[in-house]
Amino acid sequence: xxxxxxxxxxxxxxxxxxxxxxxxxxxxxxxxxxxxxxxxxxxxxxxxxxxxxxxxxxxxxxxxxxxxxxxxxxxxxxxxxxxxxxxxxxxxxxxxxxxxxxxxxxxxxxxxxxxxxxxxxxxxxxxxxxxxxxxxxxxxxxxxxxxxxxxxxxxxxxxxxxxxxxxxxxxxxxxxxxxxxxxxxxxxxxxxxxxxxxx
Amino acid sequence: xxxxxxxxxxxxxxxxxxxxxxxxxxxxxxxxxxxxxxxxxxxxxxxxxxxxxxxxxxxxxxxxxxxxxxxxxxxxxxxxxxxxxxxxxxxxxxxxxxxxxxxxxxxxxxxxxxxxxxxxxxxxxxxxxxxxxxxxxxxxxxxxxxxxxxxxxxxxxxxxxxxxxxxxxxxxxxxxxxxxxxxxxxxxxxxxxxxxxxxxxxxxxxxxxxxxxxxxxxxxxxxxxxxxxxxxxxxxxxxxxxxxxxxxxxxxxxxxxxxxxxxxxxxxxxxxxxxxxxxxxxxxxxxxxxxxxxxxxxxxxxxxxxxxxxxxxxxxxxxxxxxxxxxxxxxxxxxxxxxxxxxxxxxxxxxxxxxxxxxxxxxxxxxxxxxxxxxxxxxxxxxxxxxxxxxxxxxxxxxxxxxxxxxxxxxxxxxxxxxxxxxxxxxxxxxxxxxxxxxxxxxxxxxxxxxxxxxxxxxxxxxxxxxxxxxxxxxxxxxxxxxxxxxxxxxxxxxxxxxxxxxxxxxxxxxxxxxxxxxxxxxxxxxxxxxxxxxxxxxxxxxxxxxxxxxxxxxxxxxxxxxxxxxxxxxxxxxxxxxxxxxxxxxxxxxxxxxxxxxxxxxxxxxxxxxxxxxxxxxxxxxxxxxxxxxxxxxxxxxxxxxxxxxxxxxxxxxxxxxxxxxxxxxxxxxxxxxxxxxxxxxxxxxxxxxxxxxxxxxxxxxxxxxxxxxxxxxxxxxxxxxxxxxxxxxxxxxxx
Numbered sequence: 001x002x003x004x005x006x007x008x009x010x011x012x013x014x015x016x017x018x019x020x021x022x023x024x025x026x027x028x029x030x031x032x033x034x035x036x037x038x039x040x041x042x043x044x045x046x047x048x049x050x051x052x053x054x055x056x057x058x059x060x061x062x063x064x065x066x067x068x069x070x071x072x073x074x075x076x077x078x079x080x081x082x083x084x085x086x087x088x089x090x091x092x093x094x095x096x097x098x099x100x101x102x103x104x105x106x107x108x109x110x111x112x113x114x115x116x117x118x119x120x121x122x123x124x125x126x127x128x129x130x131x132x133x134x135x136x137x138x139x140x141x142x143x144x145x146x147x148x149x150x151x152x153x154x155x156x157x158x159x160x161x162x163x164x165x166x167x168x169x170x171x172x173x174x175x176x177x178x179x180x181x182x183x184x185x186x187x188x189x190x191x192x193x194x195x196x197x198x199x
Numbered sequence: 200x201x202x203x204x205x206x207x208x209x210x211x212x213x214x215x216x217x218x219x220x221x222x223x224x225x226x227x228x229x230x231x232x233x234x235x236x237x238x239x240x241x242x243x244x245x246x247x248x249x250x251x252x253x254x255x256x257x258x259x260x261x262x263x264x265x266x267x268x269x270x271x272x273x274x275x276x277x278x279x280x281x282x283x284x285x286x287x288x289x290x291x292x293x294x295x296x297x298x299x300x301x302x303x304x305x306x307x308x309x310x311x312x313x314x315x316x317x318x319x320x321x322x323x324x325x326x327x328x329x330x331x332x333x334x335x336x337x338x339x340x341x342x343x344x345x346x347x348x349x350x351x352x353x354x355x356x357x358x359x360x361x362x363x364x365x366x367x368x369x370x371x372x373x374x375x376x377x378x379x380x381x382x383x384x385x386x387x388x389x390x391x392x393x394x395x396x397x398x399x400x401x402x403x404x405x406x407x408x409x410x411x412x413x414x415x416x417x418x419x420x421x422x423x424x425x426x427x428x429x430x431x432x433x434x435x436x437x438x439x440x441x442x443x444x445x446x447x448x449x450x451x452x453x454x455x456x457x458x459x460x461x462x463x464x465x466x467x468x469x470x471x472x473x474x475x476x477x478x479x480x481x482x483x484x485x486x487x488x489x490x491x492x493x494x495x496x497x498x499x500x501x502x503x504x505x506x507x508x509x510x511x512x513x514x515x516x517x518x519x520x521x522x523x524x525x526x527x528x529x530x531x532x533x534x535x536x537x538x539x540x541x542x543x544x545x546x547x548x549x550x551x552x553x554x555x556x557x558x559x560x561x562x563x564x565x566x567x568x569x570x571x572x573x574x575x576x577x578x579x580x581x582x583x584x585x586x587x588x589x590x591x592x593x594x595x596x597x598x599x600x601x602x603x604x605x606x607x608x609x610x611x612x613x614x615x616x617x618x619x620x621x622x623x624x625x626x627x628x629x630x631x632x633x634x635x636x637x638x639x640x641x642x643x644x645x646x647x648x649x650x651x652x653x654x655x656x657x658x659x660x661x662x663x664x665x666x667x668x669x670x671x672x673x674x675x676x677x678x679x680x681x682x683x684x685x686x687x688x689x690x691x692x693x694x695x696x697x698x699x700x701x702x703x704x705x706x707x708x709x710x711x712x713x714x715x716x717x718x719x720x721x722x723x724x725x726x727x728x729x730x731x732x733x734x735x736x737x738x739x740x741x742x743x744x745x746x747x748x749x750x751x752x753x754x755x756x757x758x759x760x761x762x763x764x765x766x767x768x769x770x771x772x773x774x775x776x777x778x779x780x781x782x783x784x785x786x787x788x789x790x791x792x793x794x795x796x797x798x799x800x801x802x803x804x805x806x807x808x809x810x811x812x813x814x815x816x817x818x819x820x821x822x823x824x825x826x827x828x829x830x831x832x833x834x835x836x837x838x839x840x841x842x843x844x845x846x847x848x849x850x851x852x853x854x855x856x857x858x859x860x861x862x863x864x865x866x867x868x869x870x871x872x873x874x875x876x877x878x879x880x881x882x883x884x885x886x887x888x889x890x891x892x893x894x895x896x897x898x899x900x901x902x903x904x905x906x907x908x909x910x911x912x913x914x915x916x917x918x919x920x921x922x923x924x925x926x927x928x929x930x931x932x933x934x935x936x
Contacts, residue, residue: 026468084433088399104468106473112480114433114481114482117480121425121429139458140451142450143449146450147449147451149415150415151280151281151414151417151477152281153479154281154478155475156474157472157474158474160469160472163423163424163425163472164424164471165423167339167340167343167358168363168366168383169383170359173383176423177394177424178425179425
């Protein structure tokens, strides 16, 4: 979606990614640009000994589970029978986003199956991973992706930070029914380009 | 089970709880700061004004509302293709029966609910409970209210009327463990633990819909807490309740709504979860219930159809002064805030709308923040007229109607008020009528009248003093921009009879600037009080009478900005049935000014420093709410005072907020009016200015009465009264009001 040459300059990020970073951090998430999945695994392992992987991500990145195990933690891929029970007590989860919107700092996650959805809903800490090539400027760019799906059944969620409420005296409290903490990872390394063809 | 009590009970309960007002005032102030910052950031990002952005969204909504059938057909076809079942129902009864039946068929007795105002409108919870089922609200605010057996008091912040101490007590009682009131995080986490069990156990989930997207048959569903995502994902049956007006043609249109919704609701650029649901997930059924319940009737009524654009952001409540005093249980029915004063009569009947609409002060603030440009103040007055016609306004309404009909007759008014003036002579002191303290200090009347000393009714109205040749020639300004220009002074009925110094000062000022001032004899009342009371026929007849009195083509200047709002803004609307009358009203509007606009942007533009007499006493300015909100005036008076009069102006916090006068509201609902006045005078106190200047006589009499009754040392002056003292060689009678 964006100019591939963006990958050639991972250190000096594009203005688009700088805006994304600003907006992601404003939404109380963290933002990191990484070369590959290995750094995502290391981050996940540092925050919990069990890490859930969305089944759709597991299918696209089968090596991720092994990478997590190598960091000494258990990778949990929920099954289809009772996926909520499989991940109910797993503190950390990893999901891949189809795109990220710089305007709002949102990651668009497509999660039609329940097994995918429980991963992003029930964890305490969620790692959202998106390819640098899939960073878009505006909400309308996400609308283009939604429209291109042509009315096929699905569930897509623009996620912008950890869950929050201000229902009691308008006092902001982070962490309600969804995750308390969200880390956004943008894959800028050269390996991301090759992996993209599989996702 | 929560039941909506009578309006009178709700109003009394809200007034009796001091926490309600304190909490809501803090909420409104906090919202204002966040929302304004978020909208300013959006304007910078988009390079377009809020007005342009909201006009764009309003046009998209109007495109659907003009004829929603084809959009509904397409939406239904697309959603059905994605596996959903779409059912249109006419009434809440049908919707409740359908949902209950499906739950029974699924063998379910527990429903987890995301926030849905339509389900509140339907009374779904009561219906399910009566059928032996258990609905569980999962939005934190809604859950708190369910535990407290209450209904939401705000569209977005349902429990905003409750203080944390009250919520902590409630949690202690229900969950049987201690909750320190300051530990909000503990309360939130408790809700998470309690509700997660319900999410996992429930086989039916319910959500509302922020939009129905025709293009893909998708539902837009936003939330911050993540509860909605769980209630639509986990259960085997997902029920959607939505109004049929929620259609948007495309995903791109939905994004435009998203941009304005979060910012208008909570000051967030976007909600945490902005979900697009297309059909059920594998292994799930999805039932989409589209409710009419009066929406078709609204769409067919050109006076209120635009209210169907509403995206339920709650902004209209967040700026509403009466809402800030009594909250949404009184200021609304199921739907709260200004929008509730319009749509309640269509969804719940005119009797449900009658009480809440009487609380509107017609300040116009709601229309300035509505992200879909609904002309709420005008629509509320349409509903007020419907209430008046229906007889639901009760004895107070009948008395108002008779009084306003009598008020149409200038001779009757003239004789009556002269008689009052003579009769109250012994009580007249410094512009007020000093009532015996036995009446105002205690006893049954004290609360209703003690907070505001009534104005004096002088024996001689302004029109007598201003009769040709009676007024002594005022000193002239060195530069006279109005030299040789004829100006018709429109006195305003209230000033003429109760504050004659105001039009007299205006006349002197205009003459000092060179004008040849005339006072047309047949002038009486512009019709605003009648329009404001829902008596539109009476208002129209007074507008016509005013147009006839001012038919001479010369400029019309009034010291009352409210009359300008009527003549310049409302009159063409009221006469919209007759093209020729509208043209005449517009012709008059084109040459009518209030004093400040005449002296700043109009022909009477005064040079800088021309009224500077060297007095540097700090002053502050209350901006008449309708001048700000309806006429779009910003800091004209402040700039004028600084530049032309040389006065140091201390900015008044919340300067454009209503003072609580609100025409008939302060008479009908004095407790409400005094609450708004308290907030205004509190802001005046913070400026430490000893002179408060404004330019609407109704506000002035109200503010003077409040200042007098509270023993404050603040002089409340009309702009003209203040300026006339600064004329070169002003006489001592000008110095003392």
